[in-house]
Amino acid sequence: MQIAKTIAEMKALRMKSFGSVGFVPTMGYLHEGHLALVKQARAENSIVVASIFVNPTQFGPTEDFKAYPRDTERDLAMLRKERADIVFMPSAEEMYPESFSSWVEVEKITDRLEGSYRPGHFKGVATVVAKLFNIVEPTQAYFGQKDAQQALVIKKMVADLNMNLEVIVAPTVRESDGLAMSSRNIYLNLQERQAATVLFKALTLARNLWEEGERNAETIRQQMTSLISKEPLAKIEYVSIADAQTLEELSKIDGPALASLAVRVGKTRLIDNIVLE
Numbered sequence: 292m293q294i295a296k297t298i299a300e301m302k303a304l305r306m307k308s309f310g311s312v313g314f315v316p317t318m319g320y321l322h323e324g325h326l327a328l329v330k331q332a333r334a335e336n337s338i339v340v341a342s343i344f345v346n347p348t349q350f351g352p353t354e355d356f357k358a359y360p361r362d363t364e365r366d367l368a369m370l371r372k373e374r375a376d377i378v379f380m381p382s383a384e385e386m387y388p389e390s391f392s393s394w395v396e397v398e399k400i401t402d403r404l405e406g407s408y409r410p411g412h413f414k415g416v417a418t419v420v421a422k423l424f425n426i427v428e429p430t431q432a433y434f435g436q437k438d439a440q441q442a443l444v445i446k447k448m449v450a451d452l453n454m455n456l457e458v459i460v461a462p463t464v465r466e467s468d469g470l471a472m473s474s475r476n477i478y479l480n481l482q483e484r485q486a487a488t489v490l491f492k493a494l495t496l497a498r499n500l501w502e503e504g505e506r507n508a509e510t511i512r513q514q515m516t517s518l519i520s521k522e523p524l525a526k527i528e529y530v531s532i533a534d535a536q537t538l539e540e541l542s543k544i545d546g547p548a549l550a551s552l553a554v555r556v557g558k559t560r561l562i563d564n565i566v567l568e
Contacts, residue, residue, distance in 0.1 A: 292371050294378050298386075301379045301426050308376075310337025314429030314456075316420060319343040320360040320474040321369050324464035328433040329373045331461055340427050341370050342379040344386065349415030360477050379427065386422060395421045397444045397451070403538045404551060405440050405562070408528055413444050420445055421452075429456050437463040437471045439549055439564045440538065463563070465491070471563045478559040486524040487556045490563045493518050497532070497550040501567045508532035508541040511550070519554060528553040528560070535566055 295301035305312070313332030317325050332339045343366055350356035363380070370378055394414055400406075401413040424432065434442045442460045449458055464472045469491030470484075479487055493515040500511050515530045533540050535547035544567060551564035 292367075292375055292378060294367070294380060296380050296382070296385070298381065298426050301377070301381075304377050305340075305426075305428055308338045311430040312336060312338045312340060312428065314423070314427050314432045315339070315341045315375075316423050316432065316434075317341060317343055317366075318345045318359065318474065319366050320362055320477070321366045322464075322472045322474060322476075324435050324437065324472040326369060326373055327464050328435060328461055329370065329375055331459070332431070332433050333374055336431060338377070339373075339375045340377045340379060340429065341375045342381075342423055342427070344379075344381055344419070344423075346386075346415060346419040347383050348387065348418060349412050351409055351411065354409070355475075360474055379423075386419065394418050395448060395452075397448050400440070400443055400447060400538050403440075403533070403540075404529060404531055405553070408553065413441075416441055417444060417448050421448065421454075424449075424454055424456060431457045431459055433459050433461060435463060436460050436566075437473065437563060439551060439566075443536070443538065469495070471561075473561065475559055475561065479556060483524055483557040483559065486522050487559075487561060489519050489522040489525050489556075490552060490554055490561055493530070493552060494550055494563060494565045498565055498567060501544065501548075501550075506544045508544055508548070511544075515550070515552065519552070524556050526555040528555065532567075535568065 313336030315328045315332055345359050347356055395417040396414050397417050406413050446458045468488050470487050497511050497515055511532050512530050519525050519527055530552045533549050535549045547568035553562045
């Protein structure tokens with residue numbers, strides 16, 4: 292496994308890589324969700340590249356950029372075990388030199404859900420992912436369904452800008468009690484960790500109602516909200532039943548819908564979703 296810390300080093304390694312290149316961009320502190328993406332990339336490509344970069348431009352001024360968990364040696368050991376070929380680990384100064392002044396913005400679908408609660412977040416995400424795609428030049432790039440809106444934003448960017456790669460979205464990997472795996476789960480204490488299961492319980496309720504024939508989106512939202520509100524450690528930011536492609540809130544479900552939510556458990560902000568289809 293080779294490690295590149297500069298853009299020039301990464302581009303040099305890419306020039307020597309033949310066949311299809313599967314790319315897994317991460318912010319590090321890897322878990323089984325990330326490793327599932329690496330495994331899929333390994334199975335489907337000649338070369339596997341992973342990146343580790345905590346991107347400062349997607350964090351708001353009051354968010355957890357400085358506190359975001361980091362353990363590079365652990366991450367590298369995990370990637371080595373999964374037979375990644377190249378790991379790109381740039382610094383913030385490498386990615387955003389002092390003269391940097393160009394940004395990528397995807398409109399409309401970034402106005403809702405995460406975008407409405409985290410202004411500027413998707414501007415940072417789209418810009419760094421566009422830069423990573425230009426540097427790594429992958430054949431396929433792998434993302435998790437847990438960040439459903441992020442995946443839609445990246446797919447839209449790739450389509451609109453005619454980028455020469457395929458974006459693959461893999462299913463959310465969960466703990467045994469349903470909690471979606473996330474690097475931020477480490478912030479939860481034991482009591483909060485138990486309380487956090489309410490997110491998946493609410494999504495399971497949504498799926499059960501939908502499977503039983505409920506198509507009134509507001510009814511499903513209200514029942515999800517009621518369930519979460521019974522957990523004293525949980526504070527809802529949003530509960531959404533939206534069109535699975537446009538993310539426009541629905542009144543009636545008559546096609547694929549994304550049931551998603553953002554909930555603070557203690558000081559930790561958690562997101563999750565499922566697709567109703």
